[in-house]
Amino acid sequence: MRQSGLIAASAVVVLVAGGAISYAAVAGGEESGGAPSAGSADAGFARDMAVHHQQAVEMSYIVRDRTKDEEVRRLAYDIAQTQANQRGMLLGWLDLWELPKVSADPPMTWMGMGGLGSSGEDPDGALMPGMATNAEMKRLGELNGKQAEVFYLQLMTDHHKGGVHMAEGCLSKCEVGVEKRLARTMVEGQRSEIELMAGMLRERGARAR
Numbered sequence: 001m002r003q004s005g006l007i008a009a010s011a012v013v014v015l016v017a018g019g020a021i022s023y024a025a026v027a028g029g030e031e032s033g034g035a036p037s038a039g040s041a042d043a044g045f046a047r048d049m050a051v052h053h054q055q056a057v058e059m060s061y062i063v064r065d066r067t068k069d070e071e072v073r074r075l076a077y078d079i080a081q082t083q084a085n086q087r088g089m090l091l092g093w094l095d096l097w098e099l100p101k102v103s104a105d106p107p108m109t110w111m112g113m114g115g116l117g118s119s120g121e122d123p124d125g126a127l128m129p130g131m132a133t134n135a136e137m138k139r140l141g142e143l144n145g146k147q148a149e150v151f152y153l154q155l156m157t158d159h160h161k162g163g164v165h166m167a168e169g170c171l172s173k174c175e176v177g178v179e180k181r182l183a184r185t186m187v188e189g190q191r192s193e194i195e196l197m198a199g200m201l202r203e204r205g206a207r208a209r
Contacts, residue, residue: 035097041173043099044110045183046090048128049166050101053083053090055131056159059152062141066148071200075193079156082189089182111169130162150206153197157208160190160197 036042060080064073094101103109107128132140132155143151163186170183201207 036099036176038099038103039105039110040175041110041170042176042179043094043097044103044105044108045166045170045174045179046094047101047103048107048110049163049170049186050087050090050094051107052128052131052159052163052166053087055137056080056083056156056163057087059132059137059140059155059159062137063148063152066141066144066152067146069145069149072149072152075196075200076152079193086182086186093176093179108166108169110173111166128162129165130159132159146204150201150204153201153204154206154209157194157197157201160194164190164194 057080060076060083064076067073091101136151136155140148140151140155167183167186167190171180171187174180174183198208
C-alpha cells in the first residue's frame with residue numbers, strides 16, 4: 001500500500017511547486033496574455049473538475065466509515081487529500097480570473113460534449129462521465145466491510161477514468177500552462193491509482209465494472 005502514499009505525496013509536491021511557479025502567471029493566462037474567458041476550456045475544466053473532485057472526496061470519506069480495512073482506508077485518505085488540494089487550486093484560479101464557479105452551460109461543454117454527461121430529467125443521473133449516481137452514493141453509504149470496499153473501488157475506478165478523460169481534454173484544449181501541468185499530474189496520478197485499484201479488486205475476488 002506504500003504505492004498509494006507515494007502517488008499522493010508526489011501529487012502534493014507537484015501542487016506546491018505549481019502554486020509557487022507564479023500565481024500572477026495563472027491569473028494572467030501565461031501564454032494567452034490575459035485571463036481566460038468564462039467560456040474557455042481553462043475555465044470549463046476548472047469548474048467541471050472541481051465538481052468531479054468533490055464527489056471523489058465525498059466517496060472516500062464515506063468508505064472510511066464503512067470499513068476497517070487499513071489498505072482501503074489509506075487509499076481513500078490519499079485520494080481525498082490529493083483531490084481536495086487540487087480542487088482548491090482550480091477554484092482559486094477561477095477567483096483569480098474573476099470568473100464564476102458555475103455556468104449555465106451543461107457540464108463538459110468546453111470539450112464539445114455539452115449535455116452528454118448528464119442524464120436529462122433523471123434525478124439519479126451522474127453529472128459527468130465517471131461520476132456516481134445519487135443511488136450509487138446512497139448504496140455506498142449503506143454497505144459495510146468487504147462489500148463497501150469493492151463497491152468503492154469500482155466506483156472510484158469509473159470516477160478516475162472519467163477524470164482522466166477530462167484532464168486529457170484540458171491538455172489538448174487549455175491554454176494556461178500551470179493548469180495544463182496540473183492536468184498532466186491528474187492523468188498520471190489517476191492512471192497509477194486505476195492500476196492499483198485493479199489489483200485491490202482482484203485481491204477481493206472482484207473486478208472493475
